[in-house]
Amino acid sequence: MLDYVQSTGQANPELQMQAEKYVSTGYQRLLTFEAPGGGFSLMGNPPAEVFLTAYGLMQFHDMAQVYPVDEAVAERAARWLFQQQQADGTWQTYDYRAGQGALGATAYVVWALAEAGYADTPQVGQAISYIREFALSPSAQGGTGEGADPYSLALVANALAAYAPDDAMTQAVMNRLYEMRVQDGDAIYWPAGEGSFMGATGESGSLETTALAAYAFMRAKAHPEAVSGALSYLIQGKDAWGTWGTTQATILSLKALLLATETAGQAEGPATLRVSLNRELTREIVIDQTTADVVHLVTFDRGFSPSGENRVQIELQGGGNLMYQVATRYYLPWDAVPAAEMVGDVMTIDVDYDRTRLSVNDEVTVDVAVRLNKEGVVKLALIDLGVPPGFTVLSEDLSRLVEQGAIARYELAGRQIIVYLEDFAYGTPLRFSYRLRARFPLRAQTPSSSAYDYYNPADTTVRAPLEVTVSE
Incomplete structure (x- = not known):
């Protein structure tokens, strides 16, 4: 988020100071999960875990764009990951369910290493060869072919998109992932059959999988119509607190939405939005080029009908295709x-x-x-x-x-x-x-x-x- 407000020119001293404080707190907290002997674990105790170490490496890379990160920490994480690589170029996971074997683990680690600047290493090259060989093979052989879980394929898609987005195999995987979509009105999502690497299933798992798919499509410049539908699904999935239920679903959803702001075109023009409660209380918002990608929050804490039936009316004047969410909170004995x-x-x-x-x-x-x-x-x-x-x-x-x-x-x-x-x-x-x-x-x-x-x-x-x- 700090990178976003800086790159869009929306940062002010107060906002930047607050954001840097959060990043600093998160960075210091993340360091506490480094296990003795290398790598990261859920509570910082040995043994370290492959998925969490790769996840930590991703976090350090993202933080380094806006905050001074000790390069030695990221290098230790990458070195530990290389030490865990198998002779056939894969990484194995024993505690987590992602990928049901080597392919999911390998794809996630490769994605993290490529994002962090290790794409040209021979270890990543060997892993990419394995991924390309088995990415679309029958799932019985450990691949993600027909009947495989979309979450595993979304991990593969991100690994290949981070390494070589224009490669023929990358595009083939994108096409297969596109075929696995589920259309729900204007929204598109990918259901998670197996648990994600932290065990998310159901709605949380589908949010993670959909965010991963959208991110991969944008990185590979593939299937823009699916990206639009996926972003609609993610926005609809945001809860009343402004998050997506779990930490991982929130991080991945924001990652996809922020990338979308970088690749989106210009706003269609200024617009005026009026939101009213029971046709009495009205809030007006003017949306132009400088505020088109900002979340506008309208809160009504009075003016409710004694009958308990309340009507929210939204009127738009001007251009643009805007998404909105209505959330209510109430208390019961x-x-x-x-x-x-x-x-x-x-x-x-x-x-x-x-x-x-x-x-x-x-x-x-x-x-x-x-x-x-x-x-x-x-x-x-x-x-x-x-x-x-x-x-x-x-x-x-x-x-x-x-x-x-x-x-x-x-x-x-x-x-x-x-x-x-x-x-x-x-x-x-x-x-x-x-x-x-x-x-x-x-x-x-x-x-x-x-x-x-x-x-x-x-x-x-x-x-x-x-x-x-x-x-x-």
């Missing part, structure tokens, strides 16, 4: 929330306080039980535990759980504890406890608690708040 909306299919969480009435400086023990309801393994599960106001978390309990290997990591974030679980498997439920200390007299509700697969957050199980009373 917890006892009015349907039970079906609180219970997900994938995970179950129970949270119990050993008492809810106590005095200042008393401690309360919180018991947590989490289980996976479907066969398989969740690569990264998140447990979000609400902390009542006026309480201190005794973090030594959580640190002990990390030392024991019961949990991978935890973070204290205001009124919540975020617990990370790696490789959370069916049939091995987790039970743990931690303590809170009451600091002030009060009566309050705890925030809700939840459990979900980090890369499939649409299926989240929520536990309603508990009421606690603290006396003098």
Whole structure:
């Protein structure tokens, strides 16, 4: 994003300072995931993982366009990847499901290395030969031929587009990927059959796959009509918070959308947009060449009809083909929330306080039980535990759980504890406890608690708040 505002001349000192702060924070955080001995892992512990190291290399390359990145870090990541290459030029993955074998892993690593400036190395050349040989072979041989998953083919497409976008095999792969599209009105998407490299399936997996396909088509200058439909699908998939559900889906969607702004033509002309609520409150936006690629946010926080039925009207005067999204937020008492909306299919969480009435400086023990309801393994599960106001978390309990290997990591974030679980498997439920200390007299509700697969957050199980009373 910082590269975008700089290249389009939209950066101002305040915006640039804020963006650089975020990039710096992200860079420092990314460094903490480098594993001893080289490469990157999910929590920074050995052994390092091929996909995450390639992903880290991509991030360093992107950051280096706008922020001073230590070249030695990226070189170590590339060197570690080269050390993992097999004799036949491939990379293997054992912890992730992408590509169902060598082809998906190899394509992703080649894409990362090519983007980072290693396209001319003999290691990448050997890997490209393997990819070209098996890219369109029958899937039974490890290729991505008929019946193969679009996600794997999208990885192959990006590897080839980064290496040689005009090559005949690159264009053949683009054509095969184009044939796998699904048309939904004006939108086009690619469904993900298998999990992405971090295990995203369903809507999250389709967002990742579609963003990958759109990015590859743009890099190879292929099938512009499919790019337009894919961008429509991505824009429609943006949630009310301005993201795409998961970190990976958000990053890939933004990557595709930003590349589209570089390849797009000029705006058709100035336009005036009027947005009104119930024909009473009206907001007016003027869109010209300087603001055509900017997201305009219109918020109504009053003027609602007592009946509960509200009408949003959008009027456009002038040229242009504009996309829009309407999002609403509302609140319900917890006892009015349907039970079906609180219970997900994938995970179950129970949270119990050993008492809810106590005095200042008393401690309360919180018991947590989490289980996976479907066969398989969740690569990264998140447990979000609400902390009542006026309480201190005794973090030594959580640190002990990390030392024991019961949990991978935890973070204290205001009124919540975020617990990370790696490789959370069916049939091995987790039970743990931690303590809170009451600091002030009060009566309050705890925030809700939840459990979900980090890369499939649409299926989240929520536990309603508990009421606690603290006396003098």
